[in-house]
Amino acid sequence: MTTKIEKLSKILNESKNIVFFGGAGMSTESGIPDFRSSDGLFNEKLNITLTPEQLVSHTYFSRYPEQFFNFYKAKLIYPNAKPNTGHLALAKLEEAGKLKAIITQNIDGLHQIAGSKNVFELHGSVHRNYCTNCNSFYDAEFVITAPGIPLCTKCGEIVKPDVVLYEEMLDDNVINGAINAIASADTLIIGGTSLVVYPAAGLINYFRGKNLILINKTPTPADSNANLVIRDSIGKVLSEAVSNL
Secondary structure: OOHHHHHHHHHHHHOOOEEEEEOOHHHHOOOOOOOOOOOOHHHOOOOOOOOHHHHOEHHHHHHOHHHHHHHHHHHOOOOOOOOOHHHHHHHHHHHOOOEEEEEEOOOOOHHHHHOOOOEEEOOEEEEEEEEOOOOOEEOHHHHHHOOOOOEOOOOOOEEEEEEOOEOOOOOHHHHHHHHHHHHHOOEEEEEOOOOOOOOHHHHHHHOOOOEEEEEOOOOOOOHHHOOEEEOOOHHHHHHHHHHOO
16 A cells, blocks of 8 residues: 555544545546546547537537437446446445545436435436426436437426536535535545536635545646645545555
């Protein structure tokens, strides 16, 4: 075990109110690509003129729903993805009573599948879908298997994923819950995020606790404020650190 992971274990042992703030890097080890890395969606050849950002915008969903769902089903839903060692380590840390909340920018639901209970999903979830007219609920399987545009079986209107698209506002209740969790934490672990997507990245500014931990393979704007920066696989780091508790 490296010195940095030993230090992380010591911090976790001494902490009573830990919050984890994670991004796409948390799920890449489960086979889900991110947007901005060298092999992420922004750098993928899509054979179209629009960027992935434009393809998952509210405007594109409204104007071209069939094309939106073609991209959404192919690139944003990964039904066979499983929680990795990082997700499982966080669930174990929560079960031990130390981790009080997870705040994620991901939409894959892997934290909950791993067993975590208190999860604030800033950008929603592919596992929740609602009719745009009557608000009837549908799961991810319904959207995946629908031919083309998923339509409500009750009223026939479009079923929209409960995912925050570009141009849409984040949910106030989720934001407030995340802020309160961060503000009351004694340790904040930031992992798998470049901290460039706002307003989500700005939430870490509410942290007033003792230990700020950064686990990411590339530098972030918050590195200089951190007590500990680890450049390594987030799954490896978290699983080793938590196993030492």
